[in-house]
Amino acid sequence: IRSLYLLQAWDKLGEKISILGPWGGESGQAWALGPFHDTPFRLLKITVWYGNAVDGLQFQYELGGDGVIIDSPLYGKNMGTSAEIPLVDDELTVIRVGPGVGPDIIAALTFFTNNGLFYGPYLRERGKKLKVELNGSIAGFFGHASNHVYGLGIYMKPK
Structure with a gap:
């Protein structure tokens, strides 16, 4: 796993965002999903596909706070x-x-929530793993993907 990078940025609403990662590689196409909108953004669901690696990710989110x-x-x-x-x-x-x-x-992902729930691990964790505990919450993701998810990073909203 590559080194952890931490950058600070601001979303379009002027809120501070921390950028952590990416972990993994840079094969495939770059993608980003997160707080880049002029209206509030909230993650509602993540779908993970996995076999011998994390094959795919899809996200459902609410945009604007009005049920869209x-x-x-x-x-x-x-x-x-x-x-x-x-x-x-x-x-x-x-x-x-x-x-x-x-x-x-x-090759493996586990997610933990503020209410003590956890999801995963999706696949067997082998070798050195990286656990990132946040002083805030995950506001979005970015990475690289094609046939698999090759790299993954997070956008975090600090408390």
């Missing part, structure tokens, strides 16, 4: 087993990322 629900594009492929992570009443506060056979693929 949007499904993101699928990042990667919808192969293998799928699992849904409901976030309607929870915020993600911790993520654990596990490397694959090589350093350039995400």
Whole structure:
């Protein structure tokens, strides 16, 4: 897993955002989903597809706070087993990322919420894993994907 990067930025609403990652590699196409809108953004659900690696991620979010629900594009492929992570009443506060056979693929993911729930691990965690405990909540994700999710990073809203 590559080194942890931490950058500070601001979303279009003027709120401070921390950018952490990416972990994994840079193969495939770059993508980003997060707080880049002129209206509030809230994650509602994550769908993870996994087999021998994390094959795909898709997100459902509310934009604008007025009930407009949007499904993101699928990042990667919808192969293998799928699992849904409901976030309607929870915020993600911790993520654990596990490397694959090589350093350039995400092979395991676990998500933890502010209400003490956890989802995963999706796949077997092997080797050195990285657990990121946040002083805030996850506001979005970015990464690289094509046939699998090769790299993953997070946008965090500090408390």
